[in-house]
Amino acid sequence: MRFLTAGESHGPQLTAIVEGVPAGLTLTADDINVELKRRQGGYGRGRRMQIERDQVQILSGVRHGLTTGAPITFVVENKDWRNWQDVMGAAPITEEEAGKVRRQVTRPRPGHADLNGAVKYGHRDMRNVLERSSARETTVRVACGALAKVLLRACDIEVAGHVLEIGGVQAQAVHYDGLADLQARAETSAVRCLDVSASAKMMAAIDEAKQAGDSLGGIVETVVSGVPIGLGSHVHYDRKLDGKIAGAVMSINAFKGVEIGLGFAAARLPGSEVHDEIIWDAENGYMRKTNRLGGFEGGMTTGMPLVVRGVMKPIPTLYKPLQSVDIETKAPFAASVERSDACAVPAASVVCENVVAWEVACALLDMFGHDQLSIIQAAVKRHRQAAKEF
Ligand SMILES: Cc1cc2nc3c(=O)[nH]c(=O)nc-3n(C[C@H](O)[C@H](O)[C@H](O)COP(=O)(O)O)c2cc1C
Numbered sequence: 044m045r046f047l048t049a050g051e052s053h054g055p056q057l058t059a060i061v062e063g064v065p066a067g068l069t070l071t072a073d074d075i076n077v078e079l080k081r082r083q084g085g086y087g088r089g090r091r092m093q094i095e096r097d098q099v100q101i102l103s104g105v106r107h108g109l110t111t112g113a114p115i116t117f118v119v120e121n122k123d124w125r126n127w128q129d130v131m132g133a134a135p136i137t138e139e140e141a142g143k144v145r146r147q148v149t150r151p152r153p154g155h156a157d158l159n160g161a162v163k164y165g166h167r168d169m170r171n172v173l174e175r176s177s178a179r180e181t182t183v184r185v186a187c188g189a190l191a192k193v194l195l196r197a198c199d200i201e202v203a204g205h206v207l208e209i210g211g212v213q214a215q216a217v218h219y220d221g222l223a224d225l226q227a228r229a230e231t232s233a234v235r236c237l238d239v240s241a242s243a244k245m246m247a248a249i250d251e252a253k254q255a256g257d258s259l260g261g262i263v264e265t266v267v268s269g270v271p272i273g274l275g276s277h278v279h280y281d282r283k284l285d286g287k288i289a290g291a292v293m294s295i296n297a298f299k300g301v302e303i304g305l306g307f308a309a310a311r312l313p314g315s316e317v318h319d320e321i322i323w324d325a326e327n328g329y330m331r332k333t334n335r336l337g338g339f340e341g342g343m344t345t346g347m348p349l350v351v352r353g354v355m356k357p358i359p360t361l362y363k364p365l366q367s368v369d370i371e372t373k374a375p376f377a378a379s380v381e382r383s384d385a386c387a388v389p390a391a392s393v394v395c396e397n398v399v400a401w402e403v404a405c406a407l408l409d410m411f412g413h414d415q416l417s418i419i420q421a422a423v424k425r426h427r428q429a430a431k432e433f
Pocket residue numbers: 089154155156176177178181295296297298356358359360361382383384385387390391394
């Protein structure tokens with residue numbers, strides 16, 4: 044499968060076209076909307092999220108609730124568009140009209156794509172950069188991930204996520220019984236954290252940062268269970284699934300690091316405390332005593348749950364202004380802000396789940412076929428049995 048997204052943060056809509064989805068998958072707008080709603084939520088979001096009510100329109104590739112195998116088009120409207128129509132219109136305008144409507148952005152915001160994108164594409168108005176670099180785009184990336192989740196679920200693979208850390212407040216490890224339990228518990232917390240006492244501290248930290256005109260980042264974790272052995276491949280670098288997942292997570296706006304399993308902690312441990320010993324029994328087939336490597340060896344899945352963590356930097360737009368330079372006058376200025384999220388880590392944990400789901404679903408189809416869901420499901424079932432007896 045592959046997809047392209049298009050659309051600006053304050054334009055009329057975001058669009059994704061997904062190609063290569065197998066035929067015969069039951070897919071409704073509700074399946075997508077559940078994830079869109081989760082992405083909009085979370086403690087620390089700003090005023091924009093009070094304007095938007097993200098709902099998908101499925102405009103192609105699905106008939107009577109079933110995918111046809113044709114490209115699927117997802118559209119999510121920007122409700123805020125009505126406030127930006129004059130600024131964001133596509134039709135040519137005269138210089139005089141431009142003078143009236145254009146809120147030209149000449150002051151690059153530190154931590155954003157503004158200055159680099161302007162220099163690269165030659166834009167004196169950095170709105171041409173910021174509109175597309177905005178994390179608003181993750182709306183339709185999540186729509187694609189939601190589709191991937193439906194496909195994975197049809198093959199008994201589940202994806203869930205939660206928040207491990209915000210602004211230095213770390214969650215204690217909490218036991219959960221499977222991914223449904225993990226997800227249910229995360230949903231009861233406004234910061235999507237399983238540790239109730241850490242949740243409260245995280246919210247307090249967000250309030251404090253907001254009060255101080257500052258912002259916070261954190262760490263999110265995505266877990267995938269029911270993964271068959273052998274998704275991805277060791278034979279070529281660009282087929283290694285851990286590499287693809289790392290790239291997908293790093294591509295989420297504001298993500299600055301990715302870990303799989305022990306991740307960076309592996310650097311400080313001896314091999315005997317990093318590798319996962321192999322066991323076998325007739326009921327479960329090959330298993331590992333531990334899952335320190337987060338479900339990957341050789342770029343392929345081991346059959347153990349995938350454990351992927353991502354680090355999000357603090358939101359760059361601050362009410363406490365950072366210094367920058369006006370590109371017209373070259374004079375220094377302190378950036379002013381109209382609105383911004385103070386912390387989007389809980390929302391980003393949903394984005395992380397969905398981009399991981401997408402990569403796993405693509406690897407699943409690469410291994411088991413792309414055309415008809417029932418054929419893929421049968422192939423997955425056969426493979427699970429064969430791997431057990433191998
Ligand atoms: C869900 C989500 C919401 C975000 N909201 C904001 C925001 O309100 N204000 C802001 O300055 N950055 C926000 N960001 C981060 C910026 O989009 C990001 O830092 C910027 O595009 C620069 O990209 P980079 O940090 O990956 O280099 C958000 C990111 C995500 C994932």
